[in-house]
Amino acid sequence: MVIAIFVFYFLVFSFLFISSRKKGEKFNYKRIFLLPAILAFIMVFLSLLKVYFIYKLILILFAVILFLLTYWHWGERIRKWFS
Secondary structure (H helix, E strand, O other): OHHHHHHHHHHHHHHHHHHOOOOOOOOOHHHHHHHHHHHHHHHHHHHHOOOOHHHHHHHHHHHHHHHHHHHHHHHHHHHHHHO
Protein backbone atom coordinates (compact mmCIF):
# COMPACT_ATOMS: atom_id res chain seq x y z
CA MET A 1 0.00 0.00 0.00
CA VAL A 2 2.82 2.40 0.82
CA ILE A 3 4.45 1.79 -2.55
CA ALA A 4 1.15 2.45 -4.32
CA ILE A 5 0.80 5.78 -2.49
CA PHE A 6 4.37 6.70 -3.46
CA VAL A 7 3.78 5.82 -7.13
CA PHE A 8 0.51 7.78 -7.18
CA TYR A 9 2.06 10.95 -5.76
CA PHE A 10 5.17 10.53 -7.92
CA LEU A 11 3.03 10.38 -11.06
CA VAL A 12 0.96 13.38 -9.97
CA PHE A 13 4.01 15.51 -9.18
CA SER A 14 5.82 14.33 -12.34
CA PHE A 15 2.82 15.37 -14.42
CA LEU A 16 2.77 18.77 -12.74
CA PHE A 17 6.49 19.34 -13.30
CA ILE A 18 6.38 18.18 -16.92
CA SER A 19 3.31 20.25 -17.73
CA SER A 20 4.76 23.37 -16.09
CA ARG A 21 7.71 23.63 -18.48
CA LYS A 22 7.62 25.93 -21.48
CA LYS A 23 7.01 24.48 -24.90
CA GLY A 24 10.27 23.62 -26.65
CA GLU A 25 12.29 23.81 -23.45
CA LYS A 26 14.78 21.00 -22.84
CA PHE A 27 14.03 18.41 -20.19
CA ASN A 28 15.84 18.89 -16.92
CA TYR A 29 15.78 15.29 -15.68
CA LYS A 30 16.84 16.32 -12.19
CA ARG A 31 13.79 18.54 -11.93
CA ILE A 32 11.45 16.04 -13.56
CA PHE A 33 12.40 12.95 -11.55
CA LEU A 34 14.24 13.96 -8.38
CA LEU A 35 11.93 16.68 -7.07
CA PRO A 36 8.70 14.68 -7.59
CA ALA A 37 10.35 11.69 -5.90
CA ILE A 38 11.29 13.81 -2.88
CA LEU A 39 7.81 15.36 -2.69
CA ALA A 40 6.18 11.93 -3.07
CA PHE A 41 8.36 10.57 -0.27
CA ILE A 42 7.28 13.45 1.98
CA MET A 43 3.62 12.80 1.14
CA VAL A 44 4.02 9.07 1.88
CA PHE A 45 5.65 9.87 5.19
CA LEU A 46 2.81 12.22 6.08
CA SER A 47 0.29 9.57 4.96
CA LEU A 48 1.82 7.15 7.41
CA LEU A 49 1.24 9.75 10.11
CA LYS A 50 -2.42 10.03 9.01
CA VAL A 51 -2.25 13.71 8.10
CA TYR A 52 -5.06 15.04 5.90
CA PHE A 53 -4.25 15.98 2.29
CA ILE A 54 -4.77 19.74 2.65
CA TYR A 55 -2.52 19.86 5.69
CA LYS A 56 0.17 18.01 3.73
CA LEU A 57 0.09 20.66 1.01
CA ILE A 58 0.12 23.47 3.56
CA LEU A 59 3.06 21.87 5.37
CA ILE A 60 5.04 21.47 2.12
CA LEU A 61 4.25 25.06 1.11
CA PHE A 62 5.35 26.31 4.54
CA ALA A 63 8.61 24.34 4.32
CA VAL A 64 9.36 25.69 0.84
CA ILE A 65 8.68 29.28 1.89
CA LEU A 66 10.81 28.82 5.00
CA PHE A 67 13.67 27.39 2.91
CA LEU A 68 13.46 30.24 0.38
CA LEU A 69 13.48 32.91 3.09
CA THR A 70 16.39 31.22 4.82
CA TYR A 71 18.33 30.99 1.57
CA TRP A 72 17.50 34.60 0.72
CA HIS A 73 18.83 35.80 4.07
CA TRP A 74 21.76 33.40 4.60
CA GLY A 75 22.46 32.43 0.97
CA GLU A 76 26.06 33.60 0.88
CA ARG A 77 26.99 31.71 4.05
CA ILE A 78 25.18 28.60 2.85
CA ARG A 79 27.08 28.67 -0.47
CA LYS A 80 30.40 29.10 1.39
CA TRP A 81 29.53 26.20 3.69
CA PHE A 82 28.89 23.86 0.76
CA SER A 83 31.98 24.89 -1.22
